[in-house]
Amino acid sequence: xxxxxxxxxxxxxxxxxxxxxxxxxxxxxxxxxxxxxxxxxxxxxxxxxxxxxxxxxxxxxxxxxxxxxxxxxxxxxxxxxxxxxxxxxxxxxxxxxxxxxxxxxxxxxxxxxxxxxxxxxxxxxxxxxxxxxxxxxxxxxxxxxxxxxxxxxxxxxxxxxxxxxxxxxxxxxxxxxxxxxxxxxxxxxxxxxxxxxxxxxxxxxxxxxxxxxxxxxxxxxxxxxxxxxxxxxxxxxxxxxxxxxxxxxxxxxxxxxxxxxxxxxxxxxxxxxxxxxxxxxxxxxxxxxxxxxxxxxxxxxxxxxxxxxxxxxxxxxxxxxxxxxxxxxxxxxxxxxxxxxxxxxxxxxxxxxxxxxxxxxxxxxxxxxxxxxxxxxxxxxxxxxxxxxxxxxxxxxxxxxxxxxxxxxxxxxxxxxxxxxxxxxxxxxxxxxxxxxxxxxxxxxxxxxxxxxxxxxxxxxxxxxxxxxxxxxxxxxxxxxxxxxxxxxxxxxxxxxxxxxxxxxxxxxxxxxxxxxxxxxxxxxxxxxxxxxxxxxx
Numbered sequence: 044x045x046x047x048x049x050x051x052x053x054x055x056x057x058x059x060x061x062x063x064x065x066x067x068x069x070x071x072x073x074x075x076x077x078x079x080x081x082x083x084x085x086x087x088x089x090x091x092x093x094x095x096x097x098x099x100x101x102x103x104x105x106x107x108x109x110x111x112x113x114x115x116x117x118x119x120x121x122x123x124x125x126x127x128x129x130x131x132x133x134x135x136x137x138x139x140x141x142x143x144x145x146x147x148x149x150x151x152x153x154x155x156x157x158x159x160x161x162x163x164x165x166x167x168x169x170x171x172x173x174x175x176x177x178x179x180x181x182x183x184x185x186x187x188x189x190x191x192x193x194x195x196x197x198x199x200x201x202x203x204x205x206x207x208x209x210x211x212x213x214x215x216x217x218x219x220x221x222x223x224x225x226x227x228x229x230x231x232x233x234x235x236x237x238x239x240x241x242x243x244x245x246x247x248x249x250x251x252x253x254x255x256x257x258x259x260x261x262x263x264x265x266x267x268x269x270x271x272x273x274x275x276x277x278x279x280x281x282x283x284x285x286x287x288x289x290x291x292x293x294x295x296x297x298x299x300x301x302x303x304x305x306x307x308x309x310x311x312x313x314x315x316x317x318x319x320x321x322x323x324x325x326x327x328x329x330x331x332x333x334x335x336x337x338x339x340x341x342x343x344x345x346x347x348x349x350x351x352x353x354x355x356x357x358x359x360x361x362x363x364x365x366x367x368x369x370x371x372x373x374x375x376x377x378x379x380x381x382x383x384x385x386x387x388x389x390x391x392x393x394x395x396x397x398x399x400x401x402x403x404x405x406x407x408x409x410x411x412x413x414x415x416x417x418x419x420x421x422x423x424x425x426x427x428x429x430x431x432x433x434x435x436x437x438x439x440x441x442x443x444x445x446x447x448x449x450x451x452x453x454x455x456x457x458x459x460x461x462x463x464x465x466x467x468x469x470x471x472x473x474x475x476x477x478x479x480x481x482x483x484x485x486x487x488x489x490x491x492x493x494x495x496x497x498x499x500x501x502x503x504x505x506x507x508x509x510x511x512x513x514x515x516x517x518x519x520x521x522x523x524x525x526x527x528x529x530x531x532x533x534x535x536x537x538x539x540x541x542x543x544x545x546x547x548x549x550x551x552x553x554x555x556x557x558x559x560x561x562x563x564x565x566x567x568x569x570x571x572x573x574x575x576x577x578x579x580x581x
Contacts, residue, residue: 045089046117050085053404061085062082064102065082067106068102071106072102076098078099079099079102080103084099091119094118095118096369097371097394100114101395101399104399105398105400107400108401108402109400109402109403110404111400112146113404113409116146117409117410120372122146123144123149123451124452125379126143126449127449127451128379128456129141129196129379130196130457131457132341132379132380134198134210134328135198135199136198137195137197137201137244137246137247138195138196138244138245138328139193139238139240139382140194140195142194142447144185146403147403148180149181150181150411150414151178151184152178153175153176153184154173155173155174156172156173156174156436157174164473164519164520166469166522167470168469168470169470172435175465178414181448186444186446191444192215192217192444193215193216196211196213197212203247205264207236208236208289212288212290213288213457214238214247214284214566215285215447216281216282217282217283220283221280235566236283236284237249237250237280238280239258239278240281241260243326244329247284249261250280253271258278258280259272260272286565288563289564290458290560290561291509291510291558316391317364318365319391320383321381324381325362328382330380330381332358333355335358339351339358342376350370353373353376353377374388442486443486443565457489458489458491458560467492469512471485471488472485472486476540476542477522477523477540478521478523478540478542479536484565485564485565486563486564488559488561488563490559491559495556498526498527499526500526505535505538508525508526509524510522511524511534511559512556512559513534513555514554515547520556522559530548531549532552534546
């Protein structure tokens with residue numbers, strides 16, 4: 044549909060014309076303000092590359108009472124898709140992720156319970172437990188306690204998180220468990236991790252609680268990096284890390300440490316204006332202008348729009364200006380690179396978000412797509428009365444607390460699997476004696492079924508060998524480090540594991556299903572049970 048005609052239809056649904064919108068924007072904001080919508084905007088937006096400014100978008104939202112995110116989507120800017128790139132940017136420092144779902148009316152592919160045919164194995168394809176059903180609205184799937192959890196992306200230079208976590212891991216922190224020490228564990232290796240915001244960024248670290256208002260970040264592997272901080276002034280404990288999405292990357296190392304000069308004059312202080320927000324955020328993620336510009340080039344390529352690119356000099360200029368960039372694409376690039384919440388950016392820019400519209404556009408106007416095009420005319424009414432969870436999914440939600448819907452557009456990048464689907468996922472939640480430490484308390488793994496040939500050598504340390512999913516002839520699965528030698532699959536277990544290594548004849552006793560690319564697992568603290576998920580409950 045022609046964009047100008049599309050905008051005309053949206054305005055017509057509210058009994059408006061572009062001329063009337065222009066008049067109302069002048070009455071509400073002033074004809075000389077940035078929020079003024081010119082009456083000839085129809086001709087400007089006829090060009091597919093032309094997008095109104097963020098001020099004009101907010102004026103359109105205010106006058107029509109349609110959400111700002113919906114108006115952005117009309118002009119080809121889907122905030123959920125764009126911010127899904129944030130977790131794919133390789134970071135030097137650990138950073139907080141924006142877990143917002145901007146279009147709560149978006150349709151999400153969903154599932155219904157499948158009655159297993161027989162005994163459920165300790166490792167099973169997800170398709171044996173769930174089947175595709177009608178899609179659901181994002182709003183119906185968001186947890187009622189939204190805000191309980193925060194998410195962080197582990198950076199290459201977070202010496203407190205490595206090597207327990209790997210660069211690119213996404214960790215979840217429970218904000219309800221951020222005050223005071225937990226019961227002491229017998230082993231240093233069992234001490235829990237916390238997500239901590241401090242004057243030089245963010246870290247995922249074990250903590251030494253030194254008193255009422257003092258903690259120390261420490262790493263058992265490198266006691267020399269212990270750093271003492273004062274709570275409230277120099278640091279804030281955000282929550283206990285209780286889960287991880289771990290990408291398996293054997294070719295990445297720890298990278299370089301942030302240049303200490305970047306940290307100069309950094310403090311844990313609130314940002315009152317756009318200049319401070321940009322500078323402080325850039326410092327926290329550990330980027331110089333040249334590095335940030337290089338990342339913006341990657342963003343522009345990923346989104347096929349050169350307006351997302353920003354030169355080093357342009358990025359430097361933005362930290363001296365009080366007004367936001369003219370192009371919305373530049374605003375989104377800054378939010379992506381510096382891990383700034385989109386609405387926080389708009390507030391720091393002085394935009395009156397209290398005047399944003401609140402209604403969601405109808406699907407046909409917002410161009411929302413229903414997964415697989417299976418929508419029936421009565422689908423919406425069906426969804427209003429359908430239960431959100433039951434059986435397996437209900438037990439899963441009880442264990443995890445919420446579904447991180449903000450990651451739904453990042454799954455291909457996180458798993459490394461093109462055209463990722465539920466058939467690439469295997470349930471490992473009943474595995475009581477895993478063959479690798481990363482699989483302890485694991486819930487699911489993603490498997491690349493196109494990689495079926497393990498290495499023939501044991502030269503690599505066991506902890507660095509790829510993990511494979513193996514199907515035995517009796518229908519059961521194994522998951523662990525594996526090599527192929529003289530026609531035999533040799534599946535090793537880690538030292539101290541109650542399981543033993545196994546040797547199976549390749550394609551006779553067993554065959555390789557694929558290589559594990561991502562692991563979803565819980566991280567139990569000293570006071571938490573490490574009992575695997577109980578599938579017998581339903």
